[in-house]
Amino acid sequence: xxxxxxxxxxxxxxxxxxxxxxxxxxxxxxxxxxxxxxxxxxxxxxxxxxxxxxxxxxxxxxxxxxxxxxxxxxxxxxxxxxxxxxxxxxxxxxxxxxxxxxxxxxxxxxxxxxxxxxxxxxxxxxxxxxxxxxxxxxxxxxxxxxxxxxxxxxxxxxxxxxxxxxxxxxxxxxxxxxxxxxxxxxxxxxxxxxxxxxxxxxxxxxxxxxxxxxxxxxxxxxxxxxxxxxxxxxxxxxxxxxxxxxxxxxxxxxxxxxxxxxxxxxxxxxxxxxxxxxxxxxxxxxxxxxxxxxxxxxxxxxxxxxxxxxxxxxxxxxxxxxxxxxxxxxxxxxxxxxxxxxxxxxxxxxxxxxxxxxxxxxxxxxxxxxxxxxxxxxx
Amino acid sequence: xxxxxxxxxxxxxxxxxxxxxxxxxxxxxxxxxxxxxxxxxxxxxxxxxxxxxxxxxxxxxxxxxxxxxxxxxxx
Ligand code: SF4
Numbered sequence: 454x455x456x457x458x459x460x461x462x463x464x465x466x467x468x469x470x471x472x473x474x475x476x477x478x479x480x481x482x483x484x485x486x487x488x489x490x491x492x493x494x495x496x497x498x499x500x501x502x503x504x505x506x507x508x509x510x511x512x513x514x515x516x517x518x519x520x521x522x523x524x525x526x527x528x529x530x531x532x533x534x535x536x537x538x539x540x541x542x543x544x545x546x547x548x549x550x551x552x553x554x555x556x557x558x559x560x561x562x563x564x565x566x567x568x569x570x571x572x573x574x575x576x577x578x579x580x581x582x583x584x585x586x587x588x589x590x591x592x593x594x595x596x597x598x599x600x601x602x603x604x605x606x607x608x609x610x611x612x613x614x615x616x617x618x619x620x621x622x623x624x625x626x627x628x629x630x631x632x633x634x635x636x637x638x639x640x641x642x643x644x645x646x647x648x649x650x651x652x653x654x655x656x657x658x659x660x661x662x663x664x665x666x667x668x669x670x671x672x673x674x675x676x677x678x679x680x681x682x683x684x685x686x687x688x689x690x691x692x693x694x695x696x697x698x699x700x701x702x703x704x705x706x707x708x709x710x711x712x713x714x715x716x717x718x719x720x721x722x723x724x725x726x727x728x729x730x731x732x733x734x735x736x737x738x739x740x741x742x743x744x745x746x747x748x749x750x751x752x753x754x755x756x757x758x759x760x761x762x763x764x765x766x767x768x769x770x771x772x773x774x775x776x777x778x779x780x781x782x783x784x785x786x787x788x789x790x791x792x793x794x795x796x797x798x799x800x801x802x803x804x805x806x807x808x809x810x811x812x813x814x815x816x817x818x819x820x821x822x823x824x825x826x827x828x829x830x831x832x
Numbered sequence: 833x834x835x836x837x838x839x840x841x842x843x844x845x846x847x848x849x850x851x852x853x854x855x856x857x858x859x860x861x862x863x864x865x866x867x868x869x870x871x872x873x874x875x876x877x878x879x880x881x882x883x884x885x886x887x888x889x890x891x892x893x894x895x896x897x898x899x900x901x902x903x904x905x906x907x
Contacts, residue, residue: 468895468899471899474902475902479902547879576879579880601883602879604883605862605865605879608881663884692898699903713893714887714890714891714894715884715885721883723865
């Protein structure tokens with residue numbers, strides 16, 4: 454097989470056993486460690502490599518809401534489906550969005566099957582190209598994601614402007630990681646009800662390459678919770694768990710960076726400046742599972758209003774409650790596990806997802822379906 | 833959609849782009865979000881854009897940490 458630098462070494466089995474042994478040796482049997490991995494990429498790695506099985510029983514991983522597809526509320530998906538049905542319009546989106554269910558089981562994929570021109574793109578630049586090639590048609594890019602996909606969207610808008618393309622616009626749904634973490638820490642489940650205990654966080658990999666480690670310093674201090682930023686490979690995640698265990702044992706609540714090969718304290722300043730030029734904070738944005746979260750999302754600045762699909766097509770806010778039996782909301786808040794959902798694996802599967810957590814491979818339900826359920830059956 | 837692996841820059845192309853090798857697959861990515869990229873550098877690619885360059889020295893230090901023996905259990 455093709456050797457992959459920066460990948461193979463970070464999946465080495467002997468080193469994995471060494472880190473697992475270190476964790477086992479250092480955990481205090483008298484206490485419990487409840488650690489949240491915020492990011493869907495980590496959820497995926499933990500499930501795929503069976504990391505939970507390598508941890509002592511008193512170290513528990515809790516999945517967080519960091520899957521961009523999973524947190525987009527059904528109302529925004531419905532907006533996109535309605536947009537796609539405008540005659541002559543081309544809606545471009547990342548592949549993961551196609552199967553997300555909205556109202557009455559409708560999805561972008563089903564809208565496409567019924568004749569809407571929905572196109573999957575790999576990059577925002579592809580959407581600009583489609584607009585360029587179809588000057589007589591309106592082309593909308595359905596922009597979703599955290600701080601990693603926002604700079605590419607900013608580049609696309611600036612590119613459309615530079616090329617004088619005026620049939621291109623963006624339906625902006627970009628959301629912010631730090632606001633979501635604060636929101637979870639301030640949630641009643643943690644603050645009042647005590648349903649959920651969180652002792653520390655594994656900070657996202659790619660998001661942190663962009664925003665840097667500095668934005669987490671606030672939580673570490675304000676909420677007295679340690680944060681360790683980790684890369685996506687299994688050894689990265691395990692080492693981050695070890696670092697969190699050490700911080701908790703020593704009573705520290707600091708920001709540490711396991712992913713120093715790609716994350717600096719300041720992050721990618723060039724990308725941050727582009728984002729600041731094109732986007733501004735929304736006062737409030739609805740997240741699936743978390744509800745309305747203040748200052749947690751971005752919208753296009755007035756200066757770039759010509760590229761804002763929300764204005765161009767007067768997209769009205771719609772709020773659609775999730776399927777009653779779907780536990781995605783509670784799962785995204787870390788309060789429930791996929792196995793707590795009655796529909797899991799029977800009515801709801803990746804081929805026929807009932808909720809967004811089952812759609813993306815980073816969603817907690819999809820990750821558990823693909824990698825977790827077999828192991829649990831035998832034990 | 834966040835899943836990605838580090839890619840090796842094989843060739844710089846006009847228009848602020850590069851051809852990278854992603855585990856054996858060659859692909860053109862945008863360099864609009866990064867600076868000072870040279871052939872042979874490894875970058876993190878996400879939705880067609882290089883997001884950050886990898887630092888080989890930091891990577892080596894992290895690998896060395898994995899091999900360290902742990903400390904004794906807390907009292
Ligand atoms: S298994 Fe399906 S229905 Fe149940 S919580 Fe997950 S996505 Fe929702």
